[in-house]
Amino acid sequence: MSTPLPYRNGNEVKLLPDELIVTKTDPTGHISYANRVFMRIAEYPEDALLGKPHNIIRHPDMPRGVYRLMWKTLQAEQEFFGIVKNYTATGNYYWVLANVTPDYGQNHKLEGYYSVRRPPSRSAIDAIIPIYEQMRQIEAKESKASAPDVSMQWLLDEMKRREISYEQFVLQLNGLTPASQGRTK
Template sequence: MKTITPPTIILDEEVKWDKSQTIVSKTDVHGTILYANDAFTKTCEYNAIELIGEPHNVIRHPDMPKVAFKALWDALKKGNNFHAIVKNLTRSGRYYWVITDFTIDKNEKGEVTGYTGRRKAVPNSVIEKIEPLYKTLLDIEKIKGEKASELYFEAYLKEEIGKSYDEFVIDLFAQETMKENSKEPAEETNKFKKGLNWFFFGETNPK
């Protein structure tokens, strides 16, 4: 099977995309892409035929530290849904930032068959806060190795944030979105605490 070749030139430029859309993809348990919706293909600049059968990391941006994806896979393998803020790479070498809600797909026997990721745009203020952390983790990874980056990340979340990565992402996104939209804090925070279902699925009264 022909594999996608990453772009040779990485541009410090955001791709133009419809930020009102939800980017959706489905993978098997190994992260192989099984489905990509139109919003996904248009944003990453690959068509569905090119994406199907490829590992999802074909759109991984080199600015992303590996420890962020380790946290993701560790959670999913434990059966936990997960949220992450991710910088992705397009065919042309451009980037786009998203918040992702990962859910676990199961068959009628309750066996895990894969994962569904739904992604939406994030406020610039979220990127401004998380990008320096990712850069630090990436620098540690390059100089000291992935294990050192992982240990720093764990200590940072414990000592400076006091939350898990998933909780950190949800709270950061909630706070910055509330500021941007000037909504009532109590009402909006309650929505985010429901797992962002209202945001990704359009639910106004999540249970």
Template sequence: MKKRSSKRQTIEAINREVLVAEDGFIVSKTDATGRISYINRTFMEVSGFVESELLGHQHNVIRHPEMPRGVFQLLWQELKADREFFGYVKNLCRDGAYYWVFANVTPDVDEQGNLRGYYSVRRKPAPGAINAIEPIYARMLDEESRGDRKTAPTRSVKILQAYLAEQNQSYIQFMQQLDAA
């Protein structure tokens, strides 16, 4: 398996899945730059991290190496446009295992409409969703492995957009379809 590095540690990804409970909701908050300011107990239980290991760090510290960077480019595009994001995400546990979630990320604004950060709620994905999304993510990752690393996420998003065009669906329609799978 691939490795995911951060300034703090290197975690070697292993092929062991941790399942999110049916009634489990993984919650986190970040500041406007993506630095974690809050995680709930379910987040810690599923990921194996404790608060002190994540608070103040970028949320991407739990990004699994088999997760296309293009998905996160799409996430940031939506959030910067003041829209919520829905997506399937493969995250990395502290011990190298992984867990899949259906994520909803929304901008967190104050009473005057100023961005304070982001709020994310993640839950167990629909049963058939991961089988449907993995081949698309594999094509996106393949594209990201070629050529210029800086343009890789944009090229990866184009793979997803081409797939959606073939299906005659918008991204949100596709997410809704997968959520019902």
């Protein structure tokens, strides 16, 4: 199946606790590598993924502001952590804890992006759903052009109110810390 079915309330597909989804994209976000776990979970054959925009799996429940934050983070040459709901080719969905990192080659030239995804905790999903619902409500009241920035700013303000960054929030929800991820920041 090469294109997803129209949005519907599908069934949740779950990654096994030790499974990792790995993809690589070019600098424009087009898939250049997808591991077998990704193909199985997303229900796409390899030839339907390679060369396609990674947002082929973007679930309509995901606020655009989260992706705006991701791209701003990546453009600042930093890695991004987020909880993401994705869409399968048959209309099902799955949640992931995503870690996206820029991939630089010689002379610090951007080659693309690596993304490693693992299953998030159920409590993390339950905690993020109302935040994403609020962001989508904000986006629905804005123009298409301004919606991602407005909802991203709401998310940043909400995290500031909680005295935590979005990245720290996501990692804490999953029982992780930047140090436990082998990061030095």
